[in-house]
Amino acid sequence: MTNSWTDIKNTDLVIVMGGNAAEAHPCGFKWVTEAKAHRGARLIVVDPRFTRTASVADVYAPIRPGSDIAFLMGMIRWCIENDKVQWEYVKNFTNAALLVKDEYGWEDGLFVGYDAEKRDYDRSSWDYQIGEDGFARTDPTLQDPRCVWNLLKQHVSIYTPEMVERICGTPKDKFLKIAEMIGECSTPTKTMTSMYALGWTQHSKGSQNIRGMAMLQLILGNIGVRGGGMNALRGHSNIQGLTDIGLMSNLLPGYLNVPTEKETDFETYMSTRAFKPLQPNQTSYWQNYRKFMVSFMKSMWGDHATAENDWAYHYLTKLDVPNYDILRMFELMNSGKVNVYFCQGFNPLLAFPNRGKLTSALSKLKLLVTIDPLETETARFWENHGDFNNVDSAAIQTEVLQLPSTCFAEDEGSLTSSGRWIQWHWAGGTPPGEAKHDTWIMAQIFLRIRELYRTEGGVFPDPIVNLSWEYADEGEPSPEELAKEINGRALTPVMDATDPTKTLVEAGQQLLNFSQIRDDGSTTSGCWIYSGCWNEKGNNMALRDNNDPDSTGAYLGWSFAWPLNRRILYNRASADMAGKPWDPSRKLMEWNGEKWTGYDVPDIAPTSAPGTVMPFIMNAEGVSRLFSRGMLRDGPFPTHMEPFETPVPNVINPKIVGNPVARVFADDAAQFGTSEQFPHVATSYRLTEHFHYWTKNNAVNSVLQPQFFVEVSEQLGEEKGIKGGDWVRVWSNRGSVKAKAVVTKRLKPLTCDGKTVHVVGIPLHWGFIGAARKGFGPNSLTPFVGDANVETPEFKAFLVNIEKSTAPKEGPVA
Amino acid sequence: MNVDLSRRGFLKLSGAGVAATSLGALGFGEAEAAEAAHVRAFKLTTTTETRNTCTYCSVACGIIIYSKGDVRDGNADIVHIEGDVDHPTNRGTLCPKGAALKSYVKSETRLTQPMLRAAGSSKFEPITWDAALDKIARAMKDDRDANFITHNDAGVPVNRWTTTGFLAASATTNETAWATTKVVKALGIAGFDNQARV
């Protein structure tokens, strides 16, 4: 989230699209209710289903799963056509005025540079014209046909309300009603907030869905202001933190990157990370990349990371492919190329697509290790449960170790909320039986491997035997020790950058925040964006001052928000070019003639006068991007793409299947279904009473929602002879599930490109373990393909068929 | 007497069936005090309150855990969990998931000991922590030594291990995440991911 949960009360208009906050984030949605009750805010919901969020909306519009880009581009077109643009914001705080290279273009659904063979674009033309001064060329009058604004106008011109209706099935009158409501928020004194979740990410073009709304929000001037923002409602309680700390194949902590093979040494790696400002006076904060990287390496390898050995650069893995993400790992596993696999608090047998492939892949492992507080289907993938897990145990040679870990109530440490608040918690209970903290488990595994390398030697032991592991008890690092390591400290005295005679931090002391991180080896910092979380003042994540001066919803004294305790990102954009708040009644930051003051921690240097440093300091341009250059693989603007399994062809270019640059493995491509065999669109979702696959272990939640069901419209029920409570079978080209049918008015058939499209809704909370009745998940059916940029699987739009059926059979294990 | 008593403090005081004198100080008559004295002690009076956050979603609602016993003595038993009224986001409220957190902690399918499923077997059998950890370390070392790629064909050091993979969680602490990152990245495991991917 760019803003926080408590900030939502400041909004005038909420759009929930790509999410269902009332059911999936109930206590956060309370702030929407607050805004409605106390500010007269209105709520728009755009969703394939009439959800509980929709039930309290002022306007609800249906949309076909997987068609959001067309809707969003249509909205941008409408705003431009009708002059619903926050012009001062757009001209100054976005790249609208920057000129794009002449070679860039878009035709027939594809951008310039497409290579069908490689399924990739050559993105070199998707960039600015650079002038002789090294800065991007601009036309502040927005007259130049090559300026971003004019290219955007041209790009969205095809998405008329009629086209939106044709692609999305959203009735034109609903679309126009919503457009008018959204358009009102282009004035500087009205704001809209966007709340979205996996309804936008779980698509083969998920990143572009989000881009679409971000662009709309920029055009309306709604980023960086109170009650505005792009608010990704993250899923699990520490999904945000695990991403921030970089637990991904291609990331290091704080959004640094794992090097690739092409980056043969540290200087080559750094050479593409200079982040020279593209406009005069701009901060381009990533210019500090080297400091963050060197300090991360010092946190990892201490004295073994030196200037002479490139800070141990070669201890790091170099990637030969963009990503060893989950989908690739299961693909490799299924080809017999993975031997050992760990699942720490993760239940992939239900969480990834195409369960048949997952079972086959897990069966080829030598050893599977699960670390979890609860039983999981993954740990028992080899156990026969009749129709619910129909496997031949004797034929599966995988050894499985199931390790019991503690849960939230028994451990201490911090979790990062969706609003980036890093909140500390304490242990309230003693772990059951022999369950152990994850930190103990990781330390024990590490110490044993290190011992083996010390005594036996082996292949490249250096990064293992030299890993910095200085804890009071090597066998169980304490949360405090680890948190301090994340924050970072001075190894030798850190001097003031402007006055080298002045010591800022004594050796051994915690750094105040990331402004003190250095690239000369004098500091450590495990995750630079978290720096400030535990400094010499103590554990700032544990702060609990819930005062909120003037009721802005900022709560600066409650926990610690990254970065630098900032609550609303890009907050300099809350004020106009002169530094006056756009909306005096919703002041966030203001220039007082000398410095920025207000309710939040300013995003830019506090003494940067208005008109110099622009608000988007992480971008080399200093401004936000309506045109995202070559940052995303599938285009600098979002363009309509169908899901890989679609009921209607891509109306812009029927030859384009799915996302033309998404990675598809051959065996998965062969398993895509067609609309002839599988005429209905299916989508997955969560229920209020359940949380993924955890609460089915919980007796209370299992009583509240005991049984797997699927939802169909009354029309589809009639067509198929299905009544509420009937058993039905739903199948795709990859698998089949049986469920109770809920025949509902919440789903209605849509008309897309002249064709009637039925949507089948499939909730995701059941499996074959736990207190609830046995059931299935949508992942038995979904395609094994991910987003072209981040590989998030396409769970939200796929094709199925459905028929009346009989009850599934229980297996030998009751 | 000017007693500044919070709701919780009052419940504690009255529920504990404390001496009639303090109830008298609150303005209770003797009859009420006598009544209070034989009422069953309020369940939460002798418990320890611990601040925590809901484990489920990223709204990150504040909760208070009530337990008997002491975590430091290894005998803290959780008897109740409720929303933290001081928390700015949830202000004491919880959704149907958060409200049932205690049943997660006490779930019958909580794991309590390491288990091993042998190749081809149809059941789990107990194994000691030592044996389990030794087995893991051995399997990883052997696999790493056999399959670790130190250099690519061009002779560039790549230090990549792709035959062992690690999926990290989504509800563990940042401190666990950091410890996990250190170990996994130091080993050179390329297939490292977490639930944020889905």
Ligand code: SF4
């Ligand atoms: S109580 Fe509900 S809304 Fe609050 S964090 Fe837990 S799951 Fe989310």
